[in-house]
Amino acid sequence: MNHFINQLPKAELHIHIEGSLEPELMFKIAQRNGLTLPFASIDEIKSAYQFENLQSFLDIYYASADVLRTAEDFYDLTWGYLEKIATQNVRHTEIFFDPQTHTDRGVEFATVIKGIDQALQDGKSQLGISSHLILCFLRHLSAESAMKTLENAIAYKDKIIAVGLDSSELGHPPSKFQAVFERARNQGFLTVAHAGEEGPASYIWEAINLLKVSRIDHGVRCIEDETLVEFLAQSRIPLTVCPLSNVKLCVFKTMQEHTLKKLLDRGLCITINSDDPAYFGGYLTENFQAIQEGLGLTNLELYQLAKNSFEASFLSPIEKEKFYQELDSFMAQYPSQ
Numbered sequence: 330m331n332h333f334i335n336q337l338p339k340a341e342l343h344i345h346i347e348g349s350l351e352p353e354l355m356f357k358i359a360q361r362n363g364l365t366l367p368f369a370s371i372d373e374i375k376s377a378y379q380f381e382n383l384q385s386f387l388d389i390y391y392a393s394a395d396v397l398r399t400a401e402d403f404y405d406l407t408w409g410y411l412e413k414i415a416t417q418n419v420r421h422t423e424i425f426f427d428p429q430t431h432t433d434r435g436v437e438f439a440t441v442i443k444g445i446d447q448a449l450q451d452g453k454s455q456l457g458i459s460s461h462l463i464l465c466f467l468r469h470l471s472a473e474s475a476m477k478t479l480e481n482a483i484a485y486k487d488k489i490i491a492v493g494l495d496s497s498e499l500g501h502p503p504s505k506f507q508a509v510f511e512r513a514r515n516q517g518f519l520t521v522a523h524a525g526e527e528g529p530a531s532y533i534w535e536a537i538n539l540l541k542v543s544r545i546d547h548g549v550r551c552i553e554d555e556t557l558v559e560f561l562a563q564s565r566i567p568l569t570v571c572p573l574s575n576v577k578l579c580v581f582k583t584m585q586e587h588t589l590k591k592l593l594d595r596g597l598c599i600t601i602n603s604d605d606p607a608y609f610g611g612y613l614t615e616n617f618q619a620i621q622e623g624l625g626l627t628n629l630e631l632y633q634l635a636k637n638s639f640e641a642s643f644l645s646p647i648e649k650e651k652f653y654q655e656l657d658s659f660m661a662q663y664p665s666q
């Protein structure tokens with residue numbers, strides 16, 4: 330393992346907590362809840378993780394989330410993720426959760442929040458990892474369903490910093506959720522949205538202009554629109570890029586073809602993230618390592634990506650400053666090439 334990458338202080342800004350459900354924990358929770366999985370073994374599960382596109386992944390991801398029923402399940406899921414990233418010097422994380430995936434199966438919103446929030450509090454006190462929680466609406470469902478979910482979330486405003494948009498992108502543009510996001514902003518939530526993963530660059534413009542997002546999740550298809558690339562460089566609206574996810578879901582055929590270095594060189598605020606680490610072959614260290622190997626990034630470029638992760642976070646200016654200083658003292662021990 331690359332010691333520099335693993336020990337680099339970093340933040341994660343694009344992780345679906347349901348996507349951190351490792352097969353081992355899936356089996357344990359299924360057993361605890363008296364459920365039978367459609368897989369006979371952990372190896373069988375892992376070999377099913379071959380995807381042609383986003384939808385082929387989402388089908389398995391939603392089916393697997395069905396084992397999650399109790400607050401304890403959501404606690405164990407979140408705690409497992411936090412324990413893992415603690416070994417990779419992830420200092421701060423902003424976690425997505427998909428309440429509709431659970432409330433549509435009869436699991437209460439309160440149950441989901443209770444388990445995740447308790448683990449995040451323990452993550453802070455026992456592992457020193459700070460965090461924020463971001464609620465994602467499933468864009469393949471209706472705007473009415475998203476609005477109902479938002480109404481449920483208002484009671485937990487103190488625990489949820491932002492709302493976002495995930496699931497099947499094509500055919501579900503950000504404009505579908507304009508009214509929901511407007512109400513969310515009026516209620517004090519920040520906003521983010523998945524856009525330009527499989528969808529066109531015009532979805533990124535919509536997320537910026539109609540949903541008033543602070544960050545774009547994925548956003549790699551911005552490269553097809555030169556005006557947009559210039560706008561993103563000048564505004565520093567961050568992209569939360571997920572390299573291993575992009576290759577696993579065939580957004581890029583190989584890591585060597587990934588465009589993140591080109592975008593970084595153009596001055597965009599690019600960050601590196603794991604998306605669904607249990608499904609795509611790794612957590613933050615593995616993502617950094619894959620781009621370092623595939624794109625030949627220098628230590629200085631990796632440092633810039635880590636610095637961007639704090640800049641792009643929802644931390645306060647004082648908290649960001651503290652992490653920049655931590656990063657700079659870390660860098661002083663290493664050559665920059």
Ligand code: HPA
Pocket residue numbers: 345348383390495496497523526574604605
């Ligand atoms: N894209 C859209 N929705 C998702 C993803 C993703 O990469 N991961 C989990 N839900």
Ligand code: ZN
Pocket residue numbers: 343345495523546604
């Ligand atoms: Zn995602």
